[in-house]
Amino acid sequence: MHVPDGFLDVPTSIATGVIAAVGVGLALRGARKELDERTAPLAGLVAAFVFATQMINFPVGAGTSGHLLAGALAATLVGPWTAVLVITVVLIVQALLFADGGLTALGTNITLMGLVGVGVSWLVIVAVRRLLPKRLSSVPIAAALGALVSVPAAAAAFTGLFAVGGVADIPVGAVLIAMVGWHSLIGIGEAIITGLVVSAVVGTRPDLVYAARPILATTRLEVQQTGVPA
Amino acid sequence: MSTPKPRTGRWFFVAFLAAALLIAGVVSFYASGHPDGLEYVAKTTGFVDSAENSAAGSPLADYGVAGVKNARLSVGLAGIIGVLVTLLLAGSLAWLLRRRTGHTPEV
Numbered sequence: 001m002h003v004p005d006g007f008l009d010v011p012t013s014i015a016t017g018v019i020a021a022v023g024v025g026l027a028l029r030g031a032r033k034e035l036d037e038r039t040a041p042l043a044g045l046v047a048a049f050v051f052a053t054q055m056i057n058f059p060v061g062a063g064t065s066g067h068l069l070a071g072a073l074a075a076t077l078v079g080p081w082t083a084v085l086v087i088t089v090v091l092i093v094q095a096l097l098f099a100d101g102g103l104t105a106l107g108t109n110i111t112l113m114g115l116v117g118v119g120v121s122w123l124v125i126v127a128v129r130r131l132l133p134k135r136l137s138s139v140p141i142a143a144a145l146g147a148l149v150s151v152p153a154a155a156a157a158f159t160g161l162f163a164v165g166g167v168a169d170i171p172v173g174a175v176l177i178a179m180v181g182w183h184s185l186i187g188i189g190e191a192i193i194t195g196l197v198v199s200a201v202v203g204t205r206p207d208l209v210y211a212a213r214p215i216l217a218t219t220r221l222e223v224q225q226t227g228v229p230a
Numbered sequence: 231m232s233t234p235k236p237r238t239g240r241w242f243f244v245a246f247l248a249a250a251l252l253i254a255g256v257v258s259f260y261a262s263g264h265p266d267g268l269e270y271v272a273k274t275t276g277f278v279d280s281a282e283n284s285a286a287g288s289p290l291a292d293y294g295v296a297g298v299k300n301a302r303l304s305v306g307l308a309g310i311i312g313v314l315v316t317l318l319l320a321g322s323l324a325w326l327l328r329r330r331t332g333h334t335p336e337v
Contacts, residue, residue, distance in 0.1 A: 040328040
């Protein structure tokens with residue numbers, strides 16, 4: 001969903017640049033609480049992994065394709081604030097080195113894939129985690145549902161920006177239906193991949209998974225109370 | 231720098247990096263060449279022509295290394311460079327922001 005230069009007019013691009021700067025500023029502050037000596041290396045690896053997966057476009061039929069936005073994946077593994085930073089670094093590398101996503105659209109892309117993608121994912125993950133049983137197996141399900149919702153949400157957010165500052169004179173309704181429709185399909189692919197990757201990490205190193213921390217804390221407490229040696 | 235502690239599980243980090251390098255360096259060649267969702271919608275609804283190319287002068291533009299003729303090698307090398315640059319930038323940022331727990335001496 002990398003927006004190129006030219007889709008949105010200059011005032012809209014400046015506005016999303018300001019939104020992105022404020023969002024990243026808050027994330028720099030918030031990430032301090034999420035990162036420690038164990039999870040900081042993981043954040044670097046998650047960024048590298050997100051970059052790699054975004055090179056893989058999977059077909060979604062009828063001549064179109066999609067790749068992970070990875071907001072849900074990153075938020076689950078390293079926490080929402082760090083996830084915003086992870087996605088932002090990936091987008092900067094892609095725009096500067098690989099000409100993927102416009103330079104004047106960098107603020108737009110950080111806003112859509114970083115702030116909206118991660119934000120919506122995390123809200124869904126927290127809500128689903130609350131509803132599901134407090135087991136580690138709930139974490140990949142929560143992550144997958146976060147992914148499923150976040151992709152069409154980011155597509156709808158793009159359409160909102162297009163309605164305000166789209167350069168081409170196209171009916172917004174048609175853009176909205178097409179964007180949300182196709183990105184709902186991409187969201188299904190993203191949900192499956194996110195669920196599988198999170199399952200693999202939860203299965204090997206649950207202690208590193210940010211979204212699993214409350215569940216691990218509860219389990220540890222129960223183990224202590226029943227007196228079963230850990 | 232810091233001394234290794236028990237349960238750092240270094241193999242996990244190595245495996246994670248290996249997966250990223252494999253995906254970007256090898257699997258990327260087989261990615262779908264179809265336009266992504268946004269580009270496809272821009273084409274079908276008719277606003278794709280408003281796109282402008284930026285940073286197209288980069289030697290790594292569009293995930294290929296300038297001057298490398300072999301397509302498989304070109305995209306694979308570009309992917310590996312991207313993974314390592316991203317790892318370095320995001321890893322350094324996260325390391326700078328981390329909570330200091332105190333038992334590791336500052337360098």
